[in-house]
Amino acid sequence: MSLRLTALAAALMLAGSAHAADQIKVGLVSTLSGPGAGLGVDIRDGFNLAMKHLNGKLGNLPAEVLIADDQQNPDIAKQTADKFLKKDKVDFMTGIVFSNIMLAVGPAVFQNQTFYISANAGPSQYAGEQCNPFFFNVAWQNDNLHEAVGKIVQDKGYKNVVIVTPNYPGGKDAVSGFKRYYKGKVADEIYTKLGQLDYAAELAQIRATKPDALFFFLPGGMGINFVKQFVAAGLSRDTQLFAPGFSADEDVIKAVGSSMMGMFNSSHWAHDMDNAENKRFVADFQKEYGRLPSLYASQGYDAALMMDAAVRDVKGKVEDKAALQKALEAKRFKSVRGDFKFNTNHYPVQNYYLRAIGKDAQGRVTNKTMGTIFTNHADAYVASCKMK
């Protein structure tokens, strides 16, 4: 008899482990200070706007969003993530901007079997051999936007290109992505220190190389300073600038101003995209924060919607990891970028667009969508991912 009772109790306990949670906790660790702060702030604000649209709930459950600043420092990010995982026992994590920080934090998150929904960092490692069931990227794989720029530079017939990027995993991904589709001559590859703000030495080198186009990937404050100094050095007369959307979005345009006009860039999202979700997102973001959203904000917004849809799908039983993974993979939310789906490595398969910076109807300097570069584009690493 007692044996049966024990068995019953055990069965109840096991069943109990998959009961519906009464609250969903999200840990958002992002870069909220320093040169990269603009990116993290936009992710956070986008995420918060989605929470407002969802009435503070994820999948009909009250949600708490814990926000912390990683100061663009992998050690601080790791400590904060550990606290969120162990002490606060969060159900989801999100927010990290930089790939080097993502790679530092990832192992602890995966070991804890917590789902990480990346709203930015999409390192090649997690798309390929180290892909993980607990890692999803709702934005892109790092290479993707660079591949799109490479394709455009190639198609427009430029023959002599200089590449500038920071010396970190995201920068290396940028170069390999760009070169995957640009087949012309690369006159020089310049690797700068992450967080560098003065580019005098590099600009002199570029002047001596005389490229016809320059591809740079310098997120946040780095890009702002680079473009400003590039124009001040008089290089914009002979060299056409190309960049992924990161270095040519609202944060950079606001700081640099009209000297960016005519610059081409690539993105999976644009604020002038014509769908109902996006129109609501852009209008409310402007109302709430008094500025146009950037692609980072759209990614933060989508990350929240993705969690919401998945929690709703599993009816709040977030403890059932396998079911939650299936629900996340199914992607049942409407993204502001239009339709997309997840690949087997949990990275998006989606369209990439060409944008050019110019004046809009109201006279604002901003991005305009010019056309589609890739349709249903997947990343280059998915083949080496053996998802367990």
Add this chain to the structure above:
Amino acid sequence: MIQLVLEQALNGLQFGLMLFLLAAGLTLVFGIMDCINLAHGSLYMVGAYFVAAAAQAADSFWIGLGAGVAGAAVLGLLLELSLFRQLYKRDHLSQVLATFALILIANEAVRWIWGPAALMLNPPEALSGPVEIGGFFYPAYRLVIIAFGLAVAGLLYLLVAKSRVGMWVRAGASNREMTEALGINVQGLFTAVFVFGAALCALAGGLLGPLLAVQVGMGESVLILAFVVIIIGGIGSIRGALVGSLIVGTVDTLGRALLPTLLRALLPADAAATLGPALASILIYLLMAGILFFKPQGLFPARA
């Protein structure tokens, strides 16, 4: 090629002169008062914030620069009277602890007042483009910075080497007790030197603001470089600070520009791409180690 070398030399000069503005104050405080001031970088940061805030309020870069430098001088005065005066007599450990606390306080205070996002400081419109010098283009604003740096260096030279106050300062640096015994108001001199150092910090912060970004933590990275400069130049020596700044500025700029190219000629491409930037960023520390090996007191020791 000549153009490239010339442009990089100008870049190195510009960077070096800005380092000099910081190192001059640091070396005097360290050399004369025997006080390690880790918060020197914080004065640079706060000064830059003052300049940016004043420039925004007045809608003029130059008014902002003047007001910011004056504000930083006042802050330096208050700090000297309230805190540093107590620290001169203490040992170096107390000084390090107290001024490290100042760094943390300054960073949090700035974050609290101006927020975590960087402030944008734009150069005057007339200087935002390039100018042509003998067939090659160079940013006008960087030329102005070079002019400022040279003017301050010249002024400091006259002040320290030719004036009576400068004589006291040099005397204080080489033998403090003897200077006091000669009846010189060393306490007043200390205050003046500290305030002057703070003003130079704000000048450097304000001038570099449009090139870099005015943000929390901008002081720490530059502080390390300033310490490298005064160690290379010899603690307490203005001449050493100038020479050290120019060496560090030039080596850092040329290293960043030439090392990757040089390595690419010697090594396979991907090894060069990894090694080049890493080596360039530690080059000045290698230089410091080398100079310390041959001249442990620095190039121009104040206390021979």
